Every structure is written in C-alpha cells, then in structure tokens.
Amino acid sequence: MIRKLFTILVALILPVCLYSSSGWLIGVEGGYSYSLINTSTGWSGTYIDNGHGFDAAAIAEYRVNDYFSVTGGIRYIMKSSGYYKENSSGAMVDDYIKMHHMLEFPLTLRLSAEIGDFRLYAGAGGYVGVRLFDVHAGYSESLTFNSNGNKIYEGYYEHLSIGESGNLFDAGIIAEAGVMYRLNELGYLYGSFRYQFGLTSLEKDYRLAAHTYFSNLxxxxGFMFNIQRGEE
Amino acid sequence: MKVLRNIILPAVILILAVSCLPQSDLSRDFGELKTWSDVFDIFWKRMSTNYLFWNLDYDNGLGWDAVYDEYKQEFDKLGNVIDSMRSAAEQKENTESAYRLFYEIAKNLSDGHFALKLTDTDGNGILIGLLDYRVMSRLGYSDDDILDYFTGDDDTKNSSRYSTFNESKEENTPHIAEYVFGIDRTKSGIYDTHGIHGFSSMEYYYDPGNNDFSILLGRNSDGIVYFSLSSFFFSSYISTKGPEADALRIARQFLELIADPETSGVIIDIRGNGGGAVYDLSVLWSGFMREGVDTIKIAETRRKAGEGRTDYGAWLDLSITKPEILENAYHPFSSDVPIAVLVNDNCLSCAELTCLTFMAYRDYHGYNVKFFGADTGGGFGALLYDSNSNEPISEDNYNGGISYAAPYMNILYTPYLQTRYLDGRNFEGQGIPVSDEGYIPYDYQSFSQGDDARLEAAIDWLESTM
Known part of the structure; x- marks a missing residue:
C-alpha cells in the first residue's frame, strides 16, 4: 500500500519538476582525438604506436532538470595508429599511419552544476557505431627497382576496403566532463573532455585474431542551441 | 547490502570485463614438436598469420577455424610423429595418414607458389606443390595419383605412371633448343640451325652452375627475333660477374635486335619458365619502351598490414624501369612491331609478371601483343628465400611468407606479397587465360619430334601482320 502511494506521488511530482527546468539543446562540436591502441604482434621489428585524429559530432541534450541531462547524437571520429616495420638489417620496410574512420552514436547521462553563467558537468555512458573505411598513408618498400637496381619506397594515401576478417561493429563506454558558458539567449559555448574505452576489436573473433582495441582521449x-525551454 | 548488490557489484563486474578484452597469443615461439597434432598446430598457426591469400581462400580466411575444428581431432588420433613401438611399415602408414590430411587441406588453396615439405625424419617425406597439383589435375590424374607422386621417391616420380606429367614439364627452353632446333642443350654456343623456321643460326647459353639457366636467341630470315629463357637469373650475373658476363652479353644482343629496324616481329618464349629475380623484368622488358619512356607500370602489389587474415596494406605500384647497369643497351622500340608471347601452364612467378608486362604494353600503350599456348600457372606472389638456410628471412623482413618448424615441417613455402593486374584482376590460382584463338594444345609426341605447333602458330601470326 505504501509502495503504491509512493509510486503515485513520484508520478505526480516528477513531471512538475521535469517541466519546471527541462529543455532541449542541440549543437555541434569538434576537436582533437588521441588514440591509445591496445594490440599485440608476434612479428619482429614491428612497432605500433598511438595516433592522432579528430572528431566532429552533432549532439542533442535533454535537460531533465537543473542537475540531470541525457545526451545523444552522432559522431564521426578518426582513430589512428602508427605502424613501423624494419627488416633484419634495420632498414625501414613500412612507415605509415593507419586511420580508421568510424561513425558512432553516443548516449550519456550527465550530472551538472551551475555557477553563474557557467555550467560544469560530468557524465558517463556508452556508444555503438560502425567502422566506415580505413586509410593508410605513409611509405612502404615496393617491388619496383630504380635505375640503379635499388628498391624504391612508395609514398601513398590510400582508401582501403575492410577485409572479411575485419570487424565493422564499434562499441564502447564513455566518461566525459566539460564546461559550458551561457553566451546569450541562444545557447552555450562549451569545451569538453571525453574518454572513450573501446570494447570491440578491429578484428572479428576468430582463432588467433590479432585483436586491436582503441581508447580515445x-x-x-562546440556550441549548443536552446531549442526548447520550460519555465525557469 | 542493497548498495553492494545494486551498484558496487555491477561496477566491479564491468571493470573486470573491460580489463579482460580478448587478445590472442601471437608469440611465434613453439616448444618441441612431438606429435602430428603439434605439427598441425604450427602449420595452422603459421598459415593464419603468414598466408597472404585469405581474400581468395576458405571463406575469406574465416573458414580456417573450421579446418582446425575438423582436422585437429584427426591429427590427435595419429599420436607421435615417431614412435619406437611401431614397425617400419606401421610408421610409414601412420605418417602417410598425416600426409593425406595435410594434402586435403592444402590442395584447395589458391596460392600458385604454395609448397609444403614435411618429413617424419624416418625416411618418409612429402613435398606438396600446388602448381604440380593443378597441372596434374588438368592432365587427368586423380587426387590419389597426385598424393602418391608427392610422397614418392625419384623412381616413383620418374615411372611410366607419371610420364604424361613429366612430358608436360619438358616444354621449356633447353628442350625447345634440342627438339625444335637440334641444339645440344648441355652446351653453350652459336649453332647452325639449318633454316628451321627461317633461323639459320641461333645462340644458346647454358649454365649448369646457375640452376641450369638457359637462353636461346636468334633472328630469322623474315626478321622475326626469337628469345627464350628458362628462368630469370640475369640479376645473379650482374651481382656476381658484372655487366660483361656472357649471359648479359646475350641480353644486350637481344635488346639491340628488337630495336633494329630490320626486325619485323618478336617472339618471347617463356614456356616452362618458373620465374626468378624481379629485377630481370626491368633488365629485359625495358627494351620495349618507346622513345622518351623510361618506366612503365605493369601491376600492383600488396603485403599484409598485420596478423589479421585479411588485414592488408595499400596496393603499391609495380613498375619496370630502364636500368643503368647495361649502359647504352637500350634503344627506342617501335610499337608497330608485333610481339608474340609463348606460355604454358608451367609459367609461374616472374614469367607471369612478364605476361602482365606485355599485357600492359598491349592494353595501356597500344602495342600489338598476342599470347599463344595455354593458360599460365597462377602464381604471382613474391618470395624471399635462402635455399641454404632455414633462417626465417621472409618473416623477419616482411612479416609473412615462408616459414619453417623443425624437425618435421621442413618448409612452408608461400609468398609475402600478392599481385594484381592494372585493371584490378587477380589471377592467383587460375593463371592468365590464353584466348581461344591463341590456345594450342600440347602434343608431346609431336613436340619431341621437333614439331612445335605453338611456335608455328606464333610465327604464322607474326608473318600475317607483315
């Protein structure tokens, strides 16, 4: 009985609270992304490094009240790593960057606090996405000989289709924090810091798959526009 | 308690889950091999990481796991490779059971170069070669016939049971020299060829110390240059004997002849040519470039970008460039001069890259080129191999290709690089097809009597263009 009354009470009060401080914002953001690679290899003379990239997103935020909000959106992110291979004499065979272009759909729950025109927030959530295509850019030893009889290194920037053993599904968890500045009636200018922990490998799950995971900082x-506000 | 169950416990589970992301053990070390199951494990693993053609085989590589599931238990039944409790006959039978399993797995692969050499160190060995498998299959040999050939000793291989196959392997430069032109194929020299096919004389070069390397060169009374070579080993002379070596003198002569205004046509005969050094393509086929051209692209190549089965790197250009080593040897070639290329199903590797070269001349530079003979072998990969050692130089230098696992897996022979033609077609495992009008069946009886229908067809075509 008491539980039923409590439930009815919450059901009556909550919409009032929601309406009183709720609102939608939509915006765009973009910036730098540093990829931390988690992989292994059995090959000698092979070095795989973290890489640099970028991301851009369209974000929607629903402010449940002054403290809680839910954000979602669509993000394009380029995750990258460096690949270096030297031969048994120490000469370079490959030196290129592998770029993986992803489309992700993040969803986070944020906790916020307002101080004057500033709004500080921290949030957590996850994302799912798809790996669109890869690009390799750099230099590799080719089978072509120059006029002196030496193999040449070819420079390239090439789009690659993802092989059948490659995983197209992308998913992970997110932790974020940021500061928003209420610029004017239109909306907020903001800066955000985000950590993404990738849960999916670039390779499908088969025996002896060389799994590669990315975490990104x-x-x-960006800028968020107020598009719907309740009474404040 | 509720807080523990509802918040802390899930958080701990999540943290543990994310810290245990699956990762394979890619270490290339292995312990002592004792059982056939151990040997299969190494073979299977090396194939997973080293093999380049998963885009063509076993369901884009993902079916390789099913091979493990199916065959592991079969190898488990065979026990130790060597078992002192077995009689010699039992040992042989047990080993041959293992060989049959490897054969069943390997024969479906596309790699034209693929070979697998195994031994039980008790005198029972096998050399599985996929080029031979495909040629023998086309000749009508059953899978059992072919397996017996692979496990057989020299007496077996040379027996009448395999005469058709052995006869097919005789269509090559030294036997063309002997059967068609009456040349002593064991002796270099300039021979009087008595006007056979219009050739009054031809120069034959033979080097038994360099993989029986042989060259045949001449120009007939109609101005048709004929050039045949058993493999691509000119580069070895450049590095060991310098540009004045006999073989290079003949190469220089060839380059002079094809550019000579008196030349009305060229025959490049690479039947039975199993390949060699890629640099030779530049040394020889740059002679066909027009004035002002120093390099042409003939194909594209790629290597692996990681241990993932279809994790490939970028396609890189494969071009031939006029080398400086044969100074003053190159003269502008007139693309009006027609070129006939003679091929057969034992053409492999650089011989097939030669075909791609002349296809490029034809398709992208407007040359008049026609192929005669039969579809080629289908092996376009590049390999790094030292026949004098078991050092993993291919793996160390190119993260793929040839591998060894002593004492039972003598060699897993496979390329570290694959090739495709300029239009994107990949001929691996199939060979370059000869057109219907260029296809001439091989008749050993006629050939060994000097009646070379394929050469005659090439000469007839060249004469028809004059």
Missing part, C-alpha cells in the same frame, strides 16, 4: 569545443 578527445577534447572538443
């Missing part, structure tokens, strides 16, 4: 700036 991103710093974005």
């Amino acid at each position: 991103s710093f974005d700036v």
